[in-house]
Amino acid sequence: MSGVPQFEIRTESIRTPALELDYYRVPWDTQILGVPVAQIGGLRIFDAAQAARDYEAFAQWCATERIALCACRVPAGRLVESMFLEERGFRFVELNYTPRLEGLQAMQIVAEGVHIEQATGQDQEVLADMAAQVFRHGRLHQDPRIDPALGDRRYRAWMTNAFAHPRQTVLKCLIDGEIVGFFVVEYPSADHCFWSLIALAPGFAGRGLGKRVWRAVLGKLRADGINVVSTSVSSHNVAVFNLYVALGFRFPEPAITLQWRPPGAGVLS
Numbered sequence: 001m002s003g004v005p006q007f008e009i010r011t012e013s014i015r016t017p018a019l020e021l022d023y024y025r026v027p028w029d030t031q032i033l034g035v036p037v038a039q040i041g042g043l044r045i046f047d048a049a050q051a052a053r054d055y056e057a058f059a060q061w062c063a064t065e066r067i068a069l070c071a072c073r074v075p076a077g078r079l080v081e082s083m084f085l086e087e088r089g090f091r092f093v094e095l096n097y098t099p100r101l102e103g104l105q106a107m108q109i110v111a112e113g114v115h116i117e118q119a120t121g122q123d124q125e126v127l128a129d130m131a132a133q134v135f136r137h138g139r140l141h142q143d144p145r146i147d148p149a150l151g152d153r154r155y156r157a158w159m160t161n162a163f164a165h166p167r168q169t170v171l172k173c174l175i176d177g178e179i180v181g182f183f184v185v186e187y188p189s190a191d192h193c194f195w196s197l198i199a200l201a202p203g204f205a206g207r208g209l210g211k212r213v214w215r216a217v218l219g220k221l222r223a224d225g226i227n228v229v230s231t232s233v234s235s236h237n238v239a240v241f242n243l244y245v246a247l248g249f250r251f252p253e254p255a256i257t258l259q260w261r262p263p264g265a266g267v268l269s
Helices: 027-033 048-054 056-064 079-086 121-134 148-162 210-223 238-246
Strands: 012-015 019-025 037-045 069-075 090-097 100-102 115-118 168-175 178-189 192-200 228-231 255-260
Touching (some): 012 056, 019 048, 019 056, 027 037, 027 148, 037 079, 048 056, 069 079, 069 090, 079 090, 079 255, 115 210, 121 148, 121 168, 121 178, 148 168, 148 192, 168 210, 192 210
Parallel strands (some): 037 069
Antiparallel strands (some): 019 037, 069 255, 090 255, 100 228, 168 178, 178 192
């Protein structure tokens, strides 16, 4: 990856009585993966037969833009939309859950020897190296049409870009001065923190540290006045579900993640 990371998107839309479709080119993934990448940001089907004809404008846009990968998430209960996409070459990759904790200010949190502080530019390379090693459940790793090395590259870039992102903050988690985990966080509102990218450092998973580290971050956020915390979890990351339940998170309806590759395209690498 080279050049300055791009964070702004330009959404285009199709609005007909049969179809509502919002889509955009994803500049950061395009830069990271080296091929044009797109995302469907919203989809509603009102008449499947007519929507199939209206959808051709988006298909032509993908062809003109030479889109090599397109992702979409739709609520799990919206099977009409997910089946519509599957009929057009999209493939199921995961269920995506968004666990949410409310009422953090009313909770008592014990840090248990874990110190949380904001990472600095000096931490960037170390944390980027960690991010490239620890994630195996993301949609790029799970899709057999994509080389897993691209998933590693994307997570490395995600961490690197977080230090420059105007709406993200990187927190490092320390025990006796050693980094044992990291959290990339955003603040949708003054009392709401979204955990964008989180993990234990390589070698620390499976040692019973997860609850201690997550609680320590919650304690810091509580001290900062945060009352609501949310995050995003792939259905493939089974090990983390009980952790979130134990911490008091609740799980709303998941979303179905689907991805499209051009017909006849080989493995993206």
